[in-house]
Amino acid sequence: SSSTSSAAAAAASLPASPLHHRSSLRTARALPTLLTITTSTTDIEAEALWTWLAQKGAVSDEATAVRPACVHHGRGLLAHRTISQGDELLSIPRKLWINLETVKASAIGRFCEGLKPWVAIALFLVREKAQSNSSWRPYLDILPQALDSPLFWSDEELAELQGTQLLGSTLGYREYVESEVNELFDKVIKPNPDLFDSSLFTYDAFLWAFGILRSRTFAPLTGDELALVPLADLVNHLAGLEVEKPCWEKTTAGIFTRQEVLLMRAAKTFHAGQEVVMQYGKSKNNAQLALDYGLVEYDAFSGSNNRDSFMLTLEIPKSDRLFDDKLDIAQLNGLDSSVYFDLTRGQGPPESMLTFLRLTALGGSDAFLLEALFRNTVWDHLSSPVSRDNEESICEAMIEGCKSALYGYQSTVEEDLLLLNNDNLDPRTRIAVVVRQGEKCVLQEVQTWFEARMNELDQLEYYAERRLRDLGLLDEKGNMTAWARASFII
Numbered sequence: 332s333s334s335t336s337s338a339a340a341a342a343a344s345l346p347a348s349p350l351h352h353r354s355s356l357r358t359a360r361a362l363p364t365l366l367t368i369t370t371s372t373t374d375i376e377a378e379a380l381w382t383w384l385a386q387k388g389a390v391s392d393e394a395t396a397v398r399p400a401c402v403h404h405g406r407g408l409l410a411h412r413t414i415s416q417g418d419e420l421l422s423i424p425r426k427l428w429i430n431l432e433t434v435k436a437s438a439i440g441r442f443c444e445g446l447k448p449w450v451a452i453a454l455f456l457v458r459e460k461a462q463s464n465s466s467w468r469p470y471l472d473i474l475p476q477a478l479d480s481p482l483f484w485s486d487e488e489l490a491e492l493q494g495t496q497l498l499g500s501t502l503g504y505r506e507y508v509e510s511e512v513n514e515l516f517d518k519v520i521k522p523n524p525d526l527f528d529s530s531l532f533t534y535d536a537f538l539w540a541f542g543i544l545r546s547r548t549f550a551p552l553t554g555d556e557l558a559l560v561p562l563a564d565l566v567n568h569l570a571g572l573e574v575e576k577p578c579w580e581k582t583t584a585g586i587f588t589r590q591e592v593l594l595m596r597a598a599k600t601f602h603a604g605q606e607v608v609m610q611y612g613k614s615k616n617n618a619q620l621a622l623d624y625g626l627v628e629y630d631a632f633s634g635s636n637n638r639d640s641f642m643l644t645l646e647i648p649k650s651d652r653l654f655d656d657k658l659d660i661a662q663l664n665g666l667d668s669s670v671y672f673d674l675t676r677g678q679g680p681p682e683s684m685l686t687f688l689r690l691t692a693l694g695g696s697d698a699f700l701l702e703a704l705f706r707n708t709v710w711d712h713l714s715s716p717v718s719r720d721n722e723e724s725i726c727e728a729m730i731e732g733c734k735s736a737l738y739g740y741q742s743t744v745e746e747d748l749l750l751l752n753n754d755n756l757d758p759r760t761r762i763a764v765v766v767r768q769g770e771k772c773v774l775q776e777v778q779t780w781f782e783a784r785m786n787e788l789d790q791l792e793y794y795a796e797r798r799l800r801d802l803g804l805l806d807e808k809g810n811m812t813a814w815a816r817a818s819f820i821i
């Protein structure tokens with residue numbers, strides 16, 4: 332049927348927009364032991380940043396709870412003394428953030444009217460980075476030149492992502508950045524050669540700035556409030572870290588002049604010398620962690636990973652002769668003809684997805700449920716199996732969809748797991764392998780779920796039986812009641 336093929340095609344499709352990543356709730360994972368780090372080499376750039384922040388009154392050697400240092404993942408923050416959960420770690424005043432205000436107050440401010448915050452800040456970063464006498468030099472010097480997000484991978488490295496949704500999102504983001512850069516180049520950079528040296532404002536330079544902004548900004552300083560906060564952006568992520576409250580907090584401080592500050596609080600207790608870490612996003616899946624931060628979570632011991640996910644797109648085919656009626660029901664329930672479902676490892680298909688699938692596959696002798704009489708109740712009816720035919724067709728569609736999506740990957744889960752046993756796997760290949768095996772595991776789980784359902788089609792209760800039971804015409808065992816038998820005899 333057309334709904335079958337559409338759901339099958341849908342199972343393999345990519346997120347519609349690179350900017351609309353869906354999130355879902357995930358369960359807790361075990362917390363790895365924190366490592367105590369000792370640094371031997373002097374980090375000249377970090378020292379310069381510290382001195383600069385001290386001169387501006389943002390930090391002091393005497394009062395500080397944390398200090399920047401070289402750690403496993405580039406630079407990070409080390410506890411200077413024992414810190415309890417919830418303690419203040421640092422407080423950086425607004426005048427030291429790089430945000431839209433900073434850009435507006437700069438020499439290029441008058442060109443930023445109407446620009447998206449990230450575009451304006453990226454323009455500022457690229458220009459400022461090239462100026463040796465920039466007043467932001469100590470901060471600019473600690474920004475990494477190379478990032479591990481797939482946005483920056485070579486074609487050869489990207490080939491490891493063949494078949495994955497992450498590859499689609501990566502290419503989508505690149506296209507998006509390119510179109511923004513082209514527009515900016517034509518409207519702002521080219522017409523103002525006195526302020527902008529056009530050779531600096533390349534696609535690569537903007538992509539770097541985009542990567543810096545995605546990997547170093549955290550709520551609440553995102554969206555229109557987007558801001559880079561020196562020192563606070565040196566905190567690294569710890570896999571599995573449970574947090575009660577966000578670590579970044581925007582508040583006001585100061586006795587005489589109340590000024591806005593970014594306050595960072597400790598997510599847990601840290602002892603002197605330990606690395607202070609935070610949780611970058613409990614609801615982000617591995618593909619999002621990879622894109623934003625160039626990292627993934629993978630637990631080689633448990634094998635399970637609630638960061639594994641697959642975003643499924645389902646749609647009511649336009650060719651369906653019942654399209655208008657089905658769309659009406661979907662819209663009445665807050666959906667549209669095309670819907671994304673974020674499937675997460677170990678969680679099975681969400682109820683709303685099963686309901687939408689049943690709606691999509693509705694036809695034949697079940698089409699009466701689309702009549703006006705049922706308009707307000709049909710969604711409820713669809714939340715349980717409707718008929719054997721309907722349930723069978725959604726199972727077939729999903730099994731086919733999963734198989735065809737799985738066919739698109741170049742390796743099996745088993746091959747990937749073997750690769751992940753190799754401790755010397757380079758970081759980018761590791762990211763690719765973790766993401767692709769995660770997507771496949773989710774698809775396999777979904778396929779297994781629908782295969783199991785296919786095997787129990789004869790045991791399920793369908794709409795007709797439920798109606799008879801509701802009317803008191805079937806008893807608990809599914810037999811007709813005496814009253815029903817009597818009515819049939821009459």
Ligand SMILES: C[S@@+](CC[C@H](N)C(=O)[O-])C[C@H]1O[C@@H](n2cnc3c(N)ncnc32)[C@H](O)[C@@H]1O
Nearest residue numbers: 404405406546547564565566567568624625626
């Ligand atoms: C907010 S910055 C943290 C400071 C960064 N380490 C530096 O040297 O500038 C985020 C970046 O740190 C790195 N990072 C943080 N936590 C990590 C982790 N658990 N595993 C791998 N890389 C991590 C990633 O490169 C990420 O994009």
